[in-house]
Amino acid sequence: MGRRAPRDDDEDADPTLVAYQAQKRILQLKRERDESVQAAVAEANALMEDLKSRVEAHVRDQQSQRASQQAQRVAQIMDLVEKRQDMELRMGEAVRRMHGQMSELADLMAVAYEGRLRDARSARSRPT
Numbered sequence: 001m002g003r004r005a006p007r008d009d010d011e012d013a014d015p016t017l018v019a020y021q022a023q024k025r026i027l028q029l030k031r032e033r034d035e036s037v038q039a040a041v042a043e044a045n046a047l048m049e050d051l052k053s054r055v056e057a058h059v060r061d062q063q064s065q066r067a068s069q070q071a072q073r074v075a076q077i078m079d080l081v082e083k084r085q086d087m088e089l090r091m092g093e094a095v096r097r098m099h100g101q102m103s104e105l106a107d108l109m110a111v112a113y114e115g116r117l118r119d120a121r122s123a124r125s126r127p128t
Helices: 015-125
Strands: none
Touching: none
């Protein structure tokens, strides 16, 4: 940088005026820096809020999906329990019917046995 050419103006040569202008420029630069920092902070805050809202939405979606899946599993378990209960009722009825039929068969076999026993006794007691 070259040196400034001397002027006839005494105002430029006044050291207090130069110091005042330098101080004024420093304050202006500080204000510009502060405004720039504030703008950057505001932008960062806006980006953080956007990110936060997107993360919260994602978490809500995941929780909703988990709740939906859990509800589906519970419904499936309830259906399976109902099917099991129905099957148990049908099996119980089948066992009761089978037990009744077995009792009838046992009674018929007892009657047949008694008949054969009578026939055998009568055949034995007859003279040949």
